[in-house]
Amino acid sequence: MSKGLPKRSEDYSLWYNELVKRADLAENSAVRGCMVIKPYGYSIWEKMQAELDRMFKMTGHTNAYFPLFIPKSFLSKEASHVEGFAKECAVVTHYRLKGDESGRGVVVDPDAKLEEELIVRPTSETVIWSTYKNWIQSYRDLPLLVNQWANVVRWEMRTRLFLRTAEFLWQEGHTAHETREEAVQETERMLGVYADFAENFMALPVIKGKKSESEKFAGAVDTYCIEAMMQDGKALQAGTSHFLGQNFAKAFDVKFATREGGLEHVWGTSWGVSTRLMGALIMAHSDDQGLVLPPKLAPIQVVIVPIFKNEEELARISIKANEIMQGLWAKGISVKYDNRDTYKPGWKFAEYELKGVPLRIGIGPRDLQNNTLELARRDTLSKESINLNEVDIVAKVEVLLEEIQQSIYQRALAFRNEKTTLVNTWEDFIQVLDEKGGFVSAHWDGTAETEERIKELTKATIRCIPMDQQQEDGLCIYSKRPSRGRVLFAKAY
Template structure:
């Protein structure tokens, strides 16, 4: 099984693809740029979705659903928005097919051209704010706290499973508020929801920050983000929360009557994370033997592998003990499987569950039962130990907590070791090429300089960290005055 995967050192990109495909997460689709999410990968997404959905509802949000198709005219109402998404839009122009008179299958019926083209949802601000116009008349109608779980299409030319596909799954929150302060507080609150989820469930330390103007969401006044670091030293944007100001309210004339009976435009936010989080999870934790999944999200947390011999009586005792263990583990909410399939040997199963990243493996044989113990292997460190069957359930629950904590700490240590200050252009370039990671450096604050740095190095400003310390310095490229450092990195 060790020969199944390309090593990270040999080819990181191929290692990633191997993991996604051979780890059972996804497959390529017949539709260019799209992917099939397989049951194991979708189970992971469901666990992510369920935890996020719970947190959204705890903060007062409700789920709704809006159309997949957006009239083209809607996108043209907000200039920055349409400019930001125009090159990624899939457009529906006709509504009917007909048989080809030449007998070559079907063709688009030229008589079925739409009066107005429809855009396949790249994001939903426009269709939602056209709806909010009908929902909002008075301050009593606010706030609106809505989230939707949906798919979106962004016509990517260069795709990569989970990280960048033409169609992907996500959630998008869209809220409406009576005041600017309420909207900003909502934007920051949801960023923290994302950050806590990433750190507590994904075991993924993140930097909370604000995007530069160049990297800001199209149509937003401010974009907040969480940025994570992958094992190859590249950054990955793991979630965004946008303060939209009154831009979309003005574009769609969404006004409300205040308590003072004055008409004002509504203040807005939007925020989202996607199946890209699965890619982040894989690249942040996994190794050359396969996936390494945090227990809180792993589709399967514990697998019990029996070690049978030819004694039928011993087999029955192993099966009975395994059944008892499953019931005990399930009472603690642990997701467990007993793999008693005879078509594969125990060694093959060990390697397979290692490849799939199952956090804990229990090997149970006749001799183990005689000694009242089992062999327990943890996926994160590959350590094995013999443990007594007495109190095993409690020990496994504690072990899962320890694995979760260890994975977070290991990722945090890596990020700390790969966050470096640069005080000159030569130092900046050398760090990018030889070490990677986050580089903390001064920037003169201009889009022109930011564009030039990106053009010369392929590094972008990942974020301006929240609560950033003020520090007098000089821009690494232009030498102009700067009052704070920002985080640069090459990124996915």
């Protein structure tokens, strides 16, 4: 299954693309720039979705759904927002087709032109805030905490499965608040939810930070993010949370009657993560043999593979396998018993290794005689023989799954720490980017001009201004002007 899989060290990009396809996660569709998420890949996304949805609801949010189509005039109401998305928008201009007079299929009916063009949703701030105007009249209607699970379209020219596609799946939270302080608190709280999910479920260490002015979301006052490190030394923005101030409330005239009897614009936030998390999961943990999935997000946490020569042996092994499965299911552990006789055990071992199943149990006739079995861990590729007279297999699996979850996280954390370098000179900055990669902690003078010049010269961008960073006076690595703190630079996806 993994035979011929490119090595990460030789061609990381090709390794990633091939792994996504061979592990049955996704493939390119007939529509340029779009992808088909296959059942196994979608099963991982469903587990992400379910856990995030639980976390959102625990923090008081409820789900709703808003239209896919946005009137063009809506985007024109918030100047920086339309400027930020104008080049990525897909536009609907007609509402009907008709038969081609030559009999060669269909053509757009020129008489069916829309009075106002519709934009296929690139993000939903405008259509949602136009709706909030009807929902919010008084401070009693606040806070309004809404999330939407949806698809969006941003017309990308250079695409890569999961990481950058013209259409992708995501969630977008949109909240309205009585005060600025409440909205800022919500923005930071949801960033914390994302970081919690990334670290405790994806086993992905992240840095929470604030974006620079030039990197923030179009239409936001402030953008916060979680940044992760991939195995090729490039950063990946894994989630964002935006403090919108009163920008969209003013654009759509969303006001509320205050407790004092006045009338004010509400304060807003928006926040989202997408199927880009799938790309992060793959690139942060997987190896040259295939996927490495953290148990909390693996569709199959344990696979049992029987080793048999005939139907009689299979029947006897199946009794033991079913006994083990019942115990695992009772503990909420997802387990698959692969008793197909169309593939040999070795082929199955390679298949589940490629698909990143955290634990594999092998049972053969000799194991039945000795009351033993073989356990194989995907994260370390290590194996051990277990005597069932001495070990409770269900308890053992529970412990191992937690160990694997933590092992994957610690390995990623150690890699990120090794790939984070503090520099004080332009020469060192260039050398680290070229030879080592990863996050580079350096002083910046705070100007957009310097930021853009560094990007032009190195292709590195400011990933974030870390939220836990202390103020530290210094000199900008490029301009030599005074700086009040360090920021994290990196080349990124």
